[in-house]
Amino acid sequence: MSASTLLVLAVILTALLLIARVKAPAVYWTLVGLPAALYRVLSAWRSTMEACELIVDPPWWKVFAHKMASPGGADVAKPRIPHIHGIRPTTTGLRLRLRLAAGLTPEDVVKSAERLRHAWAVHSVHVREIKPGVVDIRLTGFDVLARVRMPRRLVRGPLAVSVALREDGLPFVRDYQEIPHALTLGANKSGKSMYQRCLIKGLAPLDVAVVGIDCKRGVEQSAYAPRLTALAITSAEAEGLLDALVVEMEERFDLLCLHQNIAPGTPLEDITSDIWGLPKKLRPIPIVVLIDEIAELFLIVSRADAVRRDHMVTQLVRLAQLARAVGIHLEVCGQRFGSELGKGATALRAQLSGRVVHRCNDKQTAEMGLGDINDLAVVAATAIAADRAGTAIAGDSSGGWSRIRTPKVKIGEVAATCREFAHLTPDIPTLAAYRPQSPAPVPVPPAAAPVAASGTP
Template sequence: MVDAMTLMEVGGPVAATVGGAAYLRASHPAAYWSTIGLPVSTVRLLGSYGSVMDSCGLTVPPSRLRVWATRALTHREVRPVPPRRGMIRPTSTGLRLRLRLAPGQEPADVAASAERLRHAWGVHAVHVSVVKPGVVELRLVGYDVLRKVRMPRGDGGGFLRVPVALREDATPFVRDYRTVPHQLTLGATLSGKSMFLRHLIAGLARQPVALVGIDCKRGVELAPFAPRLSALATDPTQAAALLPALIGLMEERYDLIKARQGIALDTPNEEITSDIWGLPDDERPVPVVLFVDEVAELFLVATRKDEERRDEMVTQLIRLAQLGRAAGIYLEVCGQRFGAELGKGATMLRAQLSGRVCHRVNDEASAKMALGDIAPEAVGAACAIAPELPGLAVAGDTSGGWSRIRTPYLSLGDAAAVCREYVHLVPDLPALDPFRPAMPARAASAPEASPKSVPVLD
């Protein structure tokens, strides 16, 4: 009886602690990491750093001076030297530390051992980035940050910069139009492509930019954001009229740039520019972001007349993609597929869209359309996205780098409310006034029902 009571007194709290930790890890991974995972992983890293580096092949033979000093002063066995470790910096999602590589090592050596380091230190993932020559940073992620996305605080983006998703290394994925002017976003139905678009529009709606939309699905995707849009086309006929207006706007801006360029000999070099960003603030036109939802609808034709209109629209889109950056006009093209089978000009237009985001697709060919020509290794990752993870995508760039990202949930009503709140930021662009969407009238409040008369009883 005494043994049973002792077992209950000791085993009960232990079982409760273990069960609570397991529940916390499964349901609230961020809280589990902050309370249990962080100290455990830190102790494990500090205690096994040298042996882990040696087993991963990241050590080098010591210098002759080090060998002589070790034998003369300590009489201990001389061991291989691991990379010099910097201070460990804990974060809300993991750990960060810098390593100074030994002579003869390169960052690729550390990146090749990332999976071994992950298992050795008991973390979810290890990411390696180069800080400067000879110094790399290890970002240890304690749990799967893409399972339940929480965007980091304090990153408001900036002008023409919108944080729209979270990377798998717990850093924000920022859509920067100054760095990547044009982008292609592909994804199947219910893959999260529309959620990505909502975040972009809601983020840009707070900035002094002009938003233009082409939504040939009768406006079901972009119509809720009409209060903040400067122009909206909801079918190919309207798009065929809107695109020439954008071409004319681009040509006017080029005329403004040429008029400002070094005409006189005494013009300072800093006043000579090749884009709108070199113009004075009072002369610089407002940037324009063109959203094209379901781009395949612009390519599909049924008659000979439609084919001529299609060729003209595709040519105008290609011109905007080639020349729009200098004029402050940026493209955001979305669709389910974007291959050569759409027709003439599809491949040429896709080549101008340097930014690529691929959500879940229905076949490997669609993933190759998005990522095959810039990051072939990312095609397999895009094909492995499960339907149970909407918003998960693979983002690549022309440098060959790629990463997994996931967009947090944003309801359509919240995104539309942001557009209504910042309707005063719609710029004055006379060339786009004919295409300005009509503001939906608010439903009149129903008149209050008159109270029924109640007979007075004596």
């Protein structure tokens, strides 16, 4: 093979790799990025750990032993560093399992994550504690949120839904058994509706009842009617639906009391068990309540509206405080959610332990959702660019947070999924009055025949 042929092949291969770097970053990472990252990590492991201050001075007895073995002082005991106990390449990065040296904590590695990112020339570095003394370092080779591709193996469970992709390449799972209630905030065009679509699409195949409250006349949730057990599209309907949900909650508590031989008159606050301890044949189906715009339930125009608002807020707070045990979960969405909405807003927000904040119009909104979780999460939420719709900061009451992004899903695709699994929609007698009717196709008038232009020759 001539030198010119080799040159042409090299140019073609380089061009293909450059195209893959933009169009197929996972392929480029597998072919080029991963070998280079492995070389950078392994070739200078000790020097990198020392430069990032992830070292521990050797114990005095080891220093003394080295001095006794080499009186001239030529041989000095080296500082201890974390040891690699496992390497696992992935399509988006690299995972390292580390055994920390005695004296180091996972927080030390977290503080050095930014230094490690630059030392290894990767997009991001995430640290997670596995058990005492062992941490996972997940390296991400490229921006996985630029073009969201959900993993093929998604986390599944009785009430677990993979909604979005995290910055470290793992799916963001909304597990209602772990976090029963959540609050989602975001400005217009921030991706809040897309998050709700992905949530409904993931809930549709599960054995769960989905209840919608969409006071914008149902423009967001009416398309999902085949899979909705109940739907309220006005404030008046929302009031009645919330009352029905409270009645359903009380009936489920009575069921728990009867099964446990507790008198039905026992105060609800004294019952600490939940429906998951019941036999499967007696266990009521879980309910997920999706509230599209919470502010519509708080806004008032007249004194009558104020009475209705106070009643609805009281019912919402009761559901948020008590309903987890009987399998009723709240998913609240809104543009803002603070004390300015009125009485009860702060009490309700305190019960919504899961938080997802998209791009906001002001810093105060980010603080409403994430200020009581982590200050760094607030800063990250305010830094979301306007052209990154669907990007959000997800946090929980433990103080942990991560950057996520939902894939683009069309409303028609979600509606088709709801029609496919319409047979799974349960009938709950207390909510039967609010069972939505599947929207009938809108007749399209026939196109008018073109009228010939008249004129004199």
